[in-house]
Amino acid sequence: xxxxxxxxxxxxxxxxxxxxxxxxxxxxxxxxxxxxxxxxxxxxxxxxxxxxxxxxxxxxxxxxxxxxxxxxxxxxxxxxxxxxxxxxxxxxxxxxxxxxxxxxxxxxxxxxxxxxxxxxxxxxxxxxxxxxxxxxxxxxxxxxxxxxxxxxxxxxxxxxxxxxxxxxxxxxxxxxxxxxxxxxxxxxxxxxxxxxxxxxxxxxxxxxxxxxxxxxxxxxxxxxxxxxxxxxxxxxxxxxxxxxxxxxxxxxxxxxxxxxxxxxxxxxxxxxxxxxxxxxxxxxxxxxxxxxxxxxxxxxxxxxxxxxxxxxxxxxxxxxxxxxxxxxxxxxxxxxxxxxxxxxxxxxxxxxxxxxxxxxxxxxxxxxxxxxxxxxxxxxxxxxxxxxxxxxxxxxxxxxxxxxxxxxxxxxxxxxx
Numbered sequence: 001x002x003x004x005x006x007x008x009x010x011x012x013x014x015x016x017x018x019x020x021x022x023x024x025x026x027x028x029x030x031x032x033x034x035x036x037x038x039x040x041x042x043x044x045x046x047x048x049x050x051x052x053x054x055x056x057x058x059x060x061x062x063x064x065x066x067x068x069x070x071x072x073x074x075x076x077x078x079x080x081x082x083x084x085x086x087x088x089x090x091x092x093x094x095x096x097x098x099x100x101x102x103x104x105x106x107x108x109x110x111x112x113x114x115x116x117x118x119x120x121x122x123x124x125x126x127x128x129x130x131x132x133x134x135x136x137x138x139x140x141x142x143x144x145x146x147x148x149x150x151x152x153x154x155x156x157x158x159x160x161x162x163x164x165x166x167x168x169x170x171x172x173x174x175x176x177x178x179x180x181x182x183x184x185x186x187x188x189x190x191x192x193x194x195x196x197x198x199x200x201x202x203x204x205x206x207x208x209x210x211x212x213x214x215x216x217x218x219x220x221x222x223x224x225x226x227x228x229x230x231x232x233x234x235x236x237x238x239x240x241x242x243x244x245x246x247x248x249x250x251x252x253x254x255x256x257x258x259x260x261x262x263x264x265x266x267x268x269x270x271x272x273x274x275x276x277x278x279x280x281x282x283x284x285x286x287x288x289x290x291x292x293x294x295x296x297x298x299x300x301x302x303x304x305x306x307x308x309x310x311x312x313x314x315x316x317x318x319x320x321x322x323x324x325x326x327x328x329x330x331x332x333x334x335x336x337x338x339x340x341x342x343x344x345x346x347x348x349x350x351x352x353x354x355x356x357x358x359x360x361x362x363x364x365x366x367x368x369x370x371x372x373x374x375x376x377x378x379x380x381x382x383x384x385x386x387x388x389x390x391x392x393x394x395x396x397x398x399x400x401x402x403x404x405x406x407x408x409x410x411x412x413x414x415x416x417x
Contacts, residue, residue: 084142085372085381085415086127087390088115089407095129096390096406097145098381100374100415103392105404109147111138116158117412121166121185124416128169128183130157137171139188142416154181154193159202163227164209170225172200172214180214182230194232196223202244206251206269213254213267215242222256224272236272238265246287246296248311255296255309257284264298264307266314278314280307286328290353291335297351299326299340306340306349308356320358322349330371330380332395339380339393341368348382348391350398362400364391372413383410 083100093115094108112131120127120142127140136150137157159172166185173179178200179193197216200223205212212225220242221235239258242265247254254267263277264284281300284307289296296309304326305319323342331338331353338351347361348368365384368391372381380393389403390410 083374083416085374085390085413086118086120086140086142087383087406087410088118088129088412089388090114090116090132090409090411092407092409093131094407095127095140096410098390098404098406100379103401103404105406106145108407109140109145111140111147112136112150115412117160118414119160119162119169120414120416121162122164122417123166126185127414127416128160128162130160130171132156132158132174137169137183148188151183151188152190153183154179154190157181159200161203161205161212163205164207168227170203170205170212172196172203174199174201176218178214178216178218180212180225191230194225194230196225196232197221197235202242204245204247204254206247207249208251211269213245213247215245215256217241217243220258222254222267233272236267236274238267238274239263239277244285244287246289248289249291249293253311255287255289257287257298259283259285259301262300262302264296264309275314278309278316280309280316281305281319285326288329288331288338290331291333295353297329297331297338299329301325301327301343304342304344306338306351306358317356320351320356322351322358323347323361327369328371330373332373332377333375334377337395339371339373341371341382343367343369343385348380348393348400359398362393362398364393364400365389365403369411370413372415374415375417381413381415383413385409385411 085098087096096108097106111129112134114133115129116132117130129138137153138150139148153171154173156174157171158174161170169183171181176198178196181193182191196214198218200214201217202215214223220240222238224233238256239261241260242256242258244257256265262282265277266275280298282302284298285301286299298307304324306322307319308317322340324344326340327343328341340349348364349361350359364382365387367385368382369385370383382391388408391403392401
């Protein structure tokens, strides 16, 4: 029986507070050995760098820590209104803004307890941060980097997505049953929660903004939600422990990666019917689709590989070897390169899309977990979970720059349009 709720005890303000460790939950649900978690210090008492995350996975080996700049190097702060990366620090209860032009971190922005996800409105004016323990969402005005009043968002909000028109924020609430809480951006008021399957943990919205799809870890289903009515449709069966989801740019097909099944299930958005499961490597943990919609790339945590899937045929190609325990993948806007964060190797692997060949590994910090790429495609930012840093990588050279100091456990990252 899977352990669907575990806690890491974190000492704060003289009192022990139990924080649900979704990192450990996701690793255990993916069928990985609990002893591997314990050996890496990811269960039990909290390490200085923090132990809670929303979609990380433990690796067999550890990356070398990057050298972080001194505190004085973080000044001057970001100039509000300029292109900015926002980094969610799960164990500092803060968000760190980083100026893209200078790679300088600005003053930390205080949010709720145990933030784990962030999304930015299409106009770039507001960032919304999901606070897992507080049960709230914090809006941040990007023009000033000031947080607004917390918005009640249901139990354990851990995933956040915004509609293409920017009118509604959808927050996924971890639980049994799970829920999705809609928030109207104009009023910043939550609506009635929408029931999903058990332990929802990933969500996408179609490019036309008509339908949201929610992957439910505990019920092996995907819940479609009609945006116009906020009504959930019949559950769509997929593989065992679906933990990652992506949609083609044209909006015709949703791809769902099922960790325990070692498969990806395509779902036709026209009919909400699943197709035949596509075999990948062990523990397919993350998925990204090229801008031209031709290929889906699946990072296989358990195999240390990436599986390319041809969208036209839903056939997998030859596995591409990357580093240990890949947990995240992102593709440049020009569609030329995919970048894979290897949690267990402390590296990032670039893959040339035209050839499906992996380039030399790029050194990141300890436990690189999430990747984001600037809209101009010039820089990749990698959150280093246990280092408390973000590593910038220049795509023209695939060279890493000096690590940028953030708060404890930088987990999620989003960049203004």
